[in-house]
Amino acid sequence: xxxxxxxxxxNYALVxxxxxxxxxxxxxxxxxxxxxxxxxxxxxxxxxxxxxGAMGTGIWSMHYIGMLAFILPIPVAYHWPTVLLSLLxxxxxxxxxxxxxxxxxxxxxxxxxxxVLIGAGIASMHYIGMAAMRLPAICxxxxxxVVMSVVFAxxxxxxxxxxxxxxxxxxxxxxxxxxxGAVVMGAAIPVMHYTGMAAASFTPSGMPTDLSHAVSIxxxxxxxxxxxxFVVLGLALLTSWVDRRFAAQTxxxxxxxxxxxxxxLAEAQRLTHxxxxxxxxxxxxxxxxxxxWYRIYGFDPENGPPAFEECRxxxxxxxxxxxxxxxxxxxxxxSEYEVEFRILLPDGSVKHIHTVGHPVLNASGDLVQFVGSSxxxxxxxxxxxxxxxxxxxxxxxxxxxxxxxxNGVITSWNKGAERLFGYAAEEAVGQNITLIIPPERRDEERxxxxxxxxxxxxxxxxxxxxxxxxxxxxxxxxxxxxxxxSGRVVGASKLARxxxxxxxxxEALRQAQTDLAxxxxxxxxxxxxxxxxxxxxxxxxxAVTDANTCVRWxxxxxxxxxxxxxxxxxxxxxxxRATEIINRVHLLFKKGTPQRELVDVNEVAREMIVLxxxxxxxxxxxVRTELxxxxxxxxxxxxxxQQVLMNLIVNGVDAMHDVDGPRELIIQSQRGxxxxxxxxxxxxxxxxxxxxxxxIFNAFFTTKAQGTGMGLRISRSIVDSHGGRxxxxxxxxxxxxxxxxxxxxxxxAHN
Numbered sequence: 121x122x123x124x125x126x127x128x129x130x131n132y133a134l135v136x137x138x139x140x141x142x143x144x145x146x147x148x149x150x151x152x153x154x155x156x157x158x159x160x161x162x163x164x165x166x167x168x169x170x171x172x173g174a175m176g177t178g179i180w181s182m183h184y185i186g187m188l189a190f191i192l193p194i195p196v197a198y199h200w201p202t203v204l205l206s207l208l209x210x211x212x213x214x215x216x217x218x219x220x221x222x223x224x225x226x227x228x229x230x231x232x233x234x235x236v237l238i239g240a241g242i243a244s245m246h247y248i249g250m251a252a253m254r255l256p257a258i259c260x261x262x263x264x265x266v267v268m269s270v271v272f273a274x275x276x277x278x279x280x281x282x283x284x285x286x287x288x289x290x291x292x293x294x295x296x297x298x299x300x301g302a303v304v305m306g307a308a309i310p311v312m313h314y315t316g317m318a319a320a321s322f323t324p325s326g327m328p329t330d331l332s333h334a335v336s337i338x339x340x341x342x343x344x345x346x347x348x349x350f351v352v353l354g355l356a357l358l359t360s361w362v363d364r365r366f367a368a369q370t371x372x373x374x375x376x377x378x379x380x381x382x383x384x385l386a387e388a389q390r391l392t393h394x395x396x397x398x399x400x401x402x403x404x405x406x407x408x409x410x411x412x413w414y415r416i417y418g419f420d421p422e423n424g425p426p427a428f429e430e431c432r433x434x435x436x437x438x439x440x441x442x443x444x445x446x447x448x449x450x451x452x453x454x455s456e457y458e459v460e461f462r463i464l465l466p467d468g469s470v471k472h473i474h475t476v477g478h479p480v481l482n483a484s485g486d487l488v489q490f491v492g493s494s495x496x497x498x499x500x501x502x503x504x505x506x507x508x509x510x511x512x513x514x515x516x517x518x519x520x521x522x523x524x525x526x527n528g529v530i531t532s533w534n535k536g537a538e539r540l541f542g543y544a545a546e547e548a549v550g551q552n553i554t555l556i557i558p559p560e561r562r563d564e565e566r567x568x569x570x571x572x573x574x575x576x577x578x579x580x581x582x583x584x585x586x587x588x589x590x591x592x593x594x595x596x597x598x599x600x601x602x603x604x605x606s607g608r609v610v611g612a613s614k615l616a617r618x619x620x621x622x623x624x625x626x627e628a629l630r631q632a633q634t635d636l637a638x639x640x641x642x643x644x645x646x647x648x649x650x651x652x653x654x655x656x657x658x659x660x661x662x663a664v665t666d667a668n669t670c671v672r673w674x675x676x677x678x679x680x681x682x683x684x685x686x687x688x689x690x691x692x693x694x695x696x697r698a699t700e701i702i703n704r705v706h707l708l709f710k711k712g713t714p715q716r717e718l719v720d721v722n723e724v725a726r727e728m729i730v731l732x733x734x735x736x737x738x739x740x741x742x743v744r745t746e747l748x749x750x751x752x753x754x755x756x757x758x759x760x761x762q763q764v765l766m767n768l769i770v771n772g773v774d775a776m777h778d779v780d781g782p783r784e785l786i787i788q789s790q791r792g793x794x795x796x797x798x799x800x801x802x803x804x805x806x807x808x809x810x811x812x813x814x815x816i817f818n819a820f821f822t823t824k825a826q827g828t829g830m831g832l833r834i835s836r837s838i839v840d841s842h843g844g845r846x847x848x849x850x851x852x853x854x855x856x857x858x859x860x861x862x863x864x865x866x867x868x869a870h871n
Contacts, residue, residue, distance in 0.1 A: 126192050126257055126322040134189030139310050142182040169215070176211030179242065183210070183249055186313045188337055192322060194255055197329075197336045202252035206245045213241025232278070239274030246273075246316045256329045257322040265319030272312040386411055393496035398480075401451060401487045404428025416473070416496045418465045436462035436470065447477070454479050454487050460497070472501040520595075520616040523602065526569060528553045531611065540595075540618055542588030556585045558592065572601045572612050582619065594623045666690040718753040718865060719761060721797055725787050728765040736773055736785060746788040751797055752864035760838045764846075767831040768801040768858045775805025775856065796844075797862050804855040808848060816848060835860075 183206070216237045246269070253259065389395060395413025399406055406425030414421045417434060435443050439461035450457035457477045462470050477492035520537035524530050530553055533545040541548075541556050548555065554562055561584060568578055578599040585595050595616045602611040670687035673680045729743055736743050769785065776783040784804050792798035808816065817836045832846075839846040844862040851857055 126194065126324060128190050128192045128322070131189045131191060134185055135310075138182045138186040138189060138313070141178060141185060142310050144178060173211055173214075176207065176214040179214065180207045180210040180245060180249075182310065183246055183313055186310060186317065187249060187253075190317055192255065192257070194257060194322075194324070195336070197254040197331055199252045199254055199333050200335055201333055202248060206249040206252065209241050209245040209248055213238045213245065216241065235274050235278035239270065239276070239278075242276075242312060243270045243273045243316070246313060250316070250320060254329055254331055255322070256325055256327070258325045260321050260323070262319045262321070265315060269312050269316040269319060272315050276312055390415075393499075395494050396492070397494065398489055398491040399428065400489045407489060413494060416471065416494060417463060418467075434463050434465070436464045438462070443475075450477060450479065450490070451487065454481065454485075470498075471496055472498045519618075520614075522548075522553075522614045522616065523611060524553050524614065525611045526573070526609065528565065528569075530555070537616070540587075540593075540616065541585070556587075558584060558586050568597075568599060568612075572599065573609055575601055575603075575609060577601065585616065593618055594620045660695075663691045663695050716755055716757055719756050719758050720751070720753055721761070721799055721862070722747045722751060722789055724758065724761050725765060725789060725799070728762060728769055729787065732766065732769050732773070735770075739773060739777055739783065741773060741776055741783040741785055743785045743787070746786065748788075748790045751789055751791065752795065754797055754842070754862045755865050756842045756862065757838075761842075764835045764838050764860065765799070765801070767835045771831065771858070772801055772803035772805065772856075775803050775807075779805050779854075792861050795864050797864055798859060799862070800857055800859040802851060802855060802857040804851070807850050807854055807856050817846070 184203070247266075250259065385396075389410055389412035393412070393416065395416050396408070396410045397406065397413050398408040404427070406428075409425050411421060417426075417431070419426050419430075432440065432444065443459055443461045446457045446459040449455075456479065458475070460472065460474050462472055464470055473494050474497045475492060475494045477490040479487055480489045480491060482488050518536050518539070520540040521532075521534045522530060522537050523532040530548050530551055533543070533548040537548065538544055543555070553565065557565055564583060568581075571578055578597060581597040581599070583595060583597060584592050586592055596619045598615045598617075600613045601609045602613055604610050666687045670684045670691065673684035673687060725745065725747060729745065733743060765787075769787070772785050776785070782804055786800075786802040788798075788800045788802070790798050817832050836846045839860045839862070842862055844860055846858070846860040848856055848858045
């Protein structure tokens with residue numbers, strides 16, 4: 121009698137549970153794939169093995185719940201070692217699956233190979249699991265359905281790999297896309313299982329059943345398997361969620377640090393005028409250009425990175441070939457390049473750029489792109505040009521330009537110094553500056569160093585220095601402190617100008633002025649010869665009269681000695697007066713070197729009034745003095761000051777020759793501002809020349825028919841040489857006042 125197949129049925133609650141577990145396992149696979157992809161190093165291995173264990177457990181659990189859902193009319197037990205072997209097959213298939221989807225790229229060949237391996241693993245898990253069944257029946261398989269189940273396993277594995285690979289992004293989180301992918305995978309995976317179950321048929325057998333190492337699965341056991349599966353998958357998902365949270369926080373911190381670093385980098389680029397860039401070698405498209413690069417090249421960031429040709433066109437036409445040549449050589453040699461060139465901006469301005477490029481090669485050694493930096497070195501170029509220009513100026517200067525340390529060691533010596541002092545640069549550099557300072561003037565160097573140490577500059581200090589041959593020369597020194605980056609004075613820069621010829625010219629000019637002043641005095645005194653003769657004759661005549669009187673008083677029958685004595689004293693007085701007049705005239709006629717001494721200006725004024733008083737009387741001019749008492753003395757040349765007053769008095773007298781009305785000459789002295797002495801000579805004459813008052817102190821300007829035009833010019837030069845000033849103003853209603861201010865002796869000594 122033919123054997124009859126056993127008719128089985130399904131517990132649809134368990135079927136649904138198996139599908140639910142499949143979906144849960146699929147979602148876990150998607151989630152775990154993202155963690156494996158995100159991990160690296162040993163962490164990746166841990167996630168790969170742990171995830172494969174959880175995923176394999178889920179697939180295995182779905183398989184066994186599905187098998188338990190199939191109910192036969194005979195008792196069924198399961199050989200537990202074989203069951204464990206099927207679990208191992210599921211885990212190995214999961215390892216392969218996670219390994220494939222966690223790669224950076226998944227090509228078609230890799231996807232197909234992975235699908236075959238995973239499908240084979242799942243099919244092995246299924247049929248090993250069925251082999252674990254212990255029942256009093258013979259199990260037979262429909263080969264067509266078996267092949268179909270394996271094909272389904274491979275196809276489902278391929279679909280699962282594709283879905284997992286595209287939804288592995290850890291940032292996706294719990295989203296509709298990932299849930300949909302889990303549902304599709306979870307629904308597809310049981311298809312293979314139930315196809316494999318359909319391939320099996322069971323016929324009763326009289327052979328005794330080997331139940332060693334076999335266990336029966338009760339309803340409670342089924343619930344336990346499901347519960348353990350959900351716990352394992354839940355723990356895997358929880359671990360993944362916690363790890364994702366930590367990863368997200370770490371990523372946030374990293375992004376914050378990255379943003380901060382980018383901000384620092386952008387600020388550093390702005391401060392250093394350096395822009396970074398990256399260009400693809402093929403096509404020359406820009407991969408990255410920084411904000412500072414845009415600013416340097418004058419492109420608008422809103423328009424995106426410029427094309428390579430735009431950058432080439434912005435390169436200065438004269439430097440374009442050099443720039444292009446450097447890039448072409450770097451491409452040909454796959455090497456770094458460094459080039460300086462200019463760019464021409466749309467507004468016509470020119471910038472100097474220093475660019476460094478570094479090649480980036482792929483695994484095959486092919487050139488992929490260049491990365492590098494471009495620095496705006498315009499200011500540096502200008503500074504270099506200015507330095508070169510300054511160096512050229514220093515070297516070509518006729519003045520000596522020398523630098524030295526604070527201890528006096530010479531550190532630089534230009535051509536001008538070589539010409540001026542006779543030492544070659546190699547002879548002077550390293551020597552002390554006392555090399556060119558006369559021994560008697562070395563105290564000056566200590567004073568100069570003290571002033572420089574305080575950060576002060578020495579301007580136009582006139583002194584004497586010594587040449588290599590021992591000869592002396594007059595120089596004017598301008599010395600500036602040299603400071604380091606912290607502002608500390610570390611040395612000095614000295615400019616020495618040869619003023620020997622100027623000194624000679626000044627001496628010649630002083631001598632000429634002295635000679636001219638002497639000639640002016642002679643001319644003036646010559647004009648007043650008659651007046652001077654009268655001044656001298658008057659005391660002499662008085663002395664003669666007194667002498668006769670004295671004789672008469674003595675020759676009387678009774679000599680009147682008292683009267684004779686008084687007459688004799690008058691003779692002495694008049695003789696002294698005549699002598700003083702002659703001495704003053706002699707001083708004015710005398711030619712000699714100016715002598716500075718303490719001078720009483722009131723006394724000088726009185727002397728000039730005595731000399732010129734008769735001339736004023738001849739023209740009906742009254743002379744009035746208003747001389748302040750207790751005036752300070754001044755330091756000056758008495759004869760020169762007499763000449764100034766003489767010129768001013770004579771000019772005042774001349775201005776009143778033809779004037780109708782009162783003729784008065786007023787000579788005043790008083791204290792001026794800052795303790796100086798003010799002397800003024802006022803007249804009631806014709807006043808200053810209209811529209812030409814500012815010219816009266818010019819050489820050769822005169823309003824007199826017989827004037828030389830040098831009197832006032834000489835007077836101003838004398839006053840200037842005494843540290844004072846001379847000026848004139850109109851009087852009201854007529855006349856003019858000439859005033860000059862001289863520093864008092866204490867003020868002059870202080871200055």
